[in-house]
Amino acid sequence: MSDHIVRAYDEDLRDLAHRIAEMGGLAEHLVGEAVSALVARDTDRAHAVIAEDERIDDMHAEIEEKSTLLIAKRQPMALDLREIIAAIRISHDLERIGDLAKNVAKRTIAIDDEFRQKRLIFGVEHMAQLAMEQLKAVLDSYASHDDHAAGVVRARDEEVDAMYTSLFRELLTYMMEDPRNITLCTHLLFCAKNLERIGDHATNIAETVHYIITGERITESRTKKDLTSAVTADGIAQPDLSD
Amino acid sequence: MDMQVNDAVGQTATAGHAIKMRGEKVSVHYGEKQALFDVDHIVHDREVTALIGPSGCGKSTYIRCLNRMNDTIPICRVSGRITLDETDVYDPSVDVVELRARVGMVFQKPNPFPKSIFENVAYGPRIHGIAAGKSELDEIVTTSLQKAGLWDEVKDRLDEPGTGLSGGQQQRLCIARAIAVSPEVILMDEPCSALDPIATAKVEELIDELRENYAIVIVTHSMQQAARVSQRTAFFHLGHLVEEGRTDHIFTNPHDQRTQDYITGRFG
Numbered sequence: 001m002s003d004h005i006v007r008a009y010d011e012d013l014r015d016l017a018h019r020i021a022e023m024g025g026l027a028e029h030l031v032g033e034a035v036s037a038l039v040a041r042d043t044d045r046a047h048a049v050i051a052e053d054e055r056i057d058d059m060h061a062e063i064e065e066k067s068t069l070l071i072a073k074r075q076p077m078a079l080d081l082r083e084i085i086a087a088i089r090i091s092h093d094l095e096r097i098g099d100l101a102k103n104v105a106k107r108t109i110a111i112d113d114e115f116r117q118k119r120l121i122f123g124v125e126h127m128a129q130l131a132m133e134q135l136k137a138v139l140d141s142y143a144s145h146d147d148h149a150a151g152v153v154r155a156r157d158e159e160v161d162a163m164y165t166s167l168f169r170e171l172l173t174y175m176m177e178d179p180r181n182i183t184l185c186t187h188l189l190f191c192a193k194n195l196e197r198i199g200d201h202a203t204n205i206a207e208t209v210h211y212i213i214t215g216e217r218i219t220e221s222r223t224k225k226d227l228t229s230a231v232t233a234d235g236i237a238q239p240d241l242s243d
Numbered sequence: 244m245d246m247q248v249n250d251a252v253g254q255t256a257t258a259g260h261a262i263k264m265r266g267e268k269v270s271v272h273y274g275e276k277q278a279l280f281d282v283d284h285i286v287h288d289r290e291v292t293a294l295i296g297p298s299g300c301g302k303s304t305y306i307r308c309l310n311r312m313n314d315t316i317p318i319c320r321v322s323g324r325i326t327l328d329e330t331d332v333y334d335p336s337v338d339v340v341e342l343r344a345r346v347g348m349v350f351q352k353p354n355p356f357p358k359s360i361f362e363n364v365a366y367g368p369r370i371h372g373i374a375a376g377k378s379e380l381d382e383i384v385t386t387s388l389q390k391a392g393l394w395d396e397v398k399d400r401l402d403e404p405g406t407g408l409s410g411g412q413q414q415r416l417c418i419a420r421a422i423a424v425s426p427e428v429i430l431m432d433e434p435c436s437a438l439d440p441i442a443t444a445k446v447e448e449l450i451d452e453l454r455e456n457y458a459i460v461i462v463t464h465s466m467q468q469a470a471r472v473s474q475r476t477a478f479f480h481l482g483h484l485v486e487e488g489r490t491d492h493i494f495t496n497p498h499d500q501r502t503q504d505y506i507t508g509r510f511g
Contacts, residue, residue, distance in 0.1 A: 004508050075467050077494050077506040215496025 023059040024139040027094045030101040035128040038108045049105035056098035063091040093201040100194040107187040123167040131195040134202040150209035160199035161226040168228040260287040263458040269323035291459045293469035296479035310346035347421035351433040353413030355405030363405040367424040391419035411442020431461040
């Protein structure tokens with residue numbers, strides 16, 4: 001894409017993309033730190049995540065402000081307009097990801113004194129890896145305007161959902177095994193849910209990347225593999241027939 | 244060279260709006276120089292069609308073909324076919340004066356006659372014999388000024404010269420003058436380029452109201468204006484109609500790279 005006649009416009013757009021990249025990097029960092037803190041039972045690290053989330057909120061506000069100003073000042077059209085709308089949307093998703101990471105950190109602090117066995121954490125750690133891979137891949141697809149890569153992220157969200165469903169059952173089993181696990185496992189369950197939501201936000205971003213490149217919205221619905229809403233007391237997920 | 248990207252739906256009829264005018268392979272030469280190349284284009288009834296493109300792209304040349312304003316330029320030669328309700332407007336049997344009453348025009352610079360406000364509007368109906376008597380003429384003048392959104396501002400001073408009005412009022416007077424002869428199509432060649440933002444907003448509001456009764460074709464250099472007032476947009480470049488389609492599509496997701504570059508301010 002060639003440059004605008006007004007050079008300051010190009011600089012404004014580059015600045016916006018740069019801010020998104022920076023915010024994305026910070027969101028990735030926070031998720032990684034929150035999960036590491038959880039696995040390592042490191043409350044100092046968890047406190048740092050909570051503090052750093054404020055920076056994400058500030059960046060979100062700045063991006064919104066810059067985007068609003070750009071729309072008012074340049075009256076963007078076509079691709080430029082899509083870029084700006086995408087920046088607003090993606091910064092919102094990243095802000096939510098920051099909140100979810102913060103929530104994992106808060107739980108890490110809350111379960112500090114809990115009796116814990118290493119094996120209970122494995123599943124969450126494994127799921128976190130996948131969610132972080134998704135986040136990294138989608139941010140790369142944004143930076144390189146790669147619609148195909150964004151499509152891969154979108155397709156892979158099923159895996160995150162499926163892993164969450166199986167983790168849900170697993171944690172349920174631990175709780176049944178030993179009631180002393182209940183507090184810890186409930187917190188871990190919420191952590192897993194947060195990671196599943198992070199996967200959803202990565203998918204949202206993938207859809208936004210598709211919108212930037214093609215100007216089209218994705219209308220077909222994804223296969224829903226998070227079946228936990230249908231899990232019954234025996235720990236078996238029943239197919240959800242209502243949807 | 245086929246460079247048009249026309250969506251099939253738009254070329255027949257959108258949302259039940261009938262085809263009012265149709266240009267088929269319209270080419271225009273000014274002497275040796277060709278200004279327009281094989282333009283195929285449709286104007287739908289009760290819709291605003293915006294023509295956009297950089298200076299010299301042929302959009303004004305094209306709009307001037309629609310009511311044969313180019314006839315006044317001796318070296319100008321128009322080929323192809325332009326129809327108004329299936330009638331070829333270049334057919335020798337067509338009365339050009341009558342054609343221009345049916346296909347009215349509003350220009351870039353407001354050009355009221357050096358006559359009273361009343362006479363500016365009454366002139367057309369009088370020479371076309373539209374009004375049967377004084378009271379009917381009064382009524383035409385009143386309703387035309389009302390439709391043009393000017394009535395409240397001028398009703399107490401209809402005898403004053405039209406040239407004494409502000410620029411925005413003069414432009415609305417010219418629109419009232421065009422409406423007075425009961426046109427079917429109104430052509431507007433950059434109607435707001437000499438107006439301030441308030442006057443521009445009033446004219447845009449007026450265009451939106453007029454759309455209920457007329458087919459409107461507007462040439463504009465303001466992309467935002469095209470996006471605001473029109474339902475369909477045609478992009479011209481170097482004498483070719485590059486892309487035509489629904490306005491919301493053209494401005495968010497144009498097909499052609501040249502359209503994209505132009506509307507995003509990458510060349511012009």
